[in-house]
Amino acid sequence: MVLISECLFSDAEKLDENLAKKVGELLSVAIAERGAAVLVVSGGNTPKNMFRKLSQEKLDWDKVTILLADERWVETDSDRSNEKMVRACLLRHAAAEARFIGYYHPDKAAEEALPVLNEMLVMLRQPIDVLLLGMGEDGHTASLFPCAPNAAGLLNPNEPLKLVIVEPISAPDKRVSLSFPVLCQARSTVLHITGEMKKEVLQKITSGTIDAPIGEVLASGDGLKMLYWSP
Template identity: 35%
Template sequence: MAGDIRRFETREEATSVAAEVVLAGLKTALEEKGRASFCVSGGSTPGPLFDLLAATEFGWERVTVGLVDERWVSPEDTSSNERLVRSRLLTKHAGAAGFIPMRTLHELPEEAVAERNAAYAPHCAPLDVILLGMGNDGHTASWFPGAGGLANALNPVGIETVAAIDARGCPVAGINTQRMTLTGPAVASAQVALMLLFGNDKLDVYEQAKSADPMDMPVRYAIDKLGPRLTVIWAP
């Protein structure tokens, strides 16, 4: 049933199954189209999954990796999702994959929306596999409750694939309030979606989000739009 959670006793087991879900989705895309797109989230949760994928022999040279969202910081900054992906996923076997950055040299993310939309749109029509996370405020991607640009990110007018977010006043966003994110339609296009959650707090938030208003807990948008294409994996 859509929205149900696959629960595992250990994070290692959950990560192993998550890798199987990702690789199966990419394999289907390669068989059908000869190419595959894979957009990933940052944070502390996916690191071990990235390590496992990187060490797996696969047709990575035919996979294009992108980001679900990005903080508007240098790629060398410790909070950069690009830095995480380059150091943990795009290594070993998976080093053969292509990569599309979100961060540009523009001062603000809104100045780069048109350029990054042009880069991302061909890979999100549809997106083959997406890895999502979720914060304790019910956000996914950079869809923070109360953020500037949230309504447009979920239901964009004009540019469809990426949007700028101003997360000033959103506690979970921390000091990096200028963001770029995939839009609601881009996330919802994914043929295979995986959400990896660790800890009892995340379990409680997810259950609340399933009946929340998407503007209050935006992960609800992804849950509803992805439906049975979303696999949620959880471990304590």
């Protein structure tokens, strides 16, 4: 598996500035070519500053739909909620004009909400135009955890659902995640990671030394694949 483009920076601030500009460019191209764009983002601490910069990029945000790669099934005012972070860091300034699709239903268990969520995503224009992924030190991405009881099924290239339920053993909270085929079909995928440890883990994955979900995602599909990294 080969990453088509590796963008390595000396510090996180430079990474965030350059990645925000790149995402803005990719979204603008998608809008120009197809009239609208779908942006999928990930949670965690790593993308927060980049999201703040991206929110100020000048483009037709009213033609952009934003959704999450995955979400913990927790209240949207919880500090563990990816939606809360995205609303605070990305859906502001110019990007406040974007359409955001959240997953959490306060009156439903994840299993009850799943059919409604999948029906909604089936109606969304496919494939994803820009996919921003992170990676855990165990090689998980989105909520495709190698430790999940249904780990093998999570990497099923023929999974019919757009969104699946995951209960990782090594992390708290039940989650919903975009399925493996949806992630793999993205037109442009950016893996955004920081730190020497994650870089070393990724090198082991890309060299075939260890197997992990992020390796499977990056090795699948015909879209552009990029790594953005800093110490």
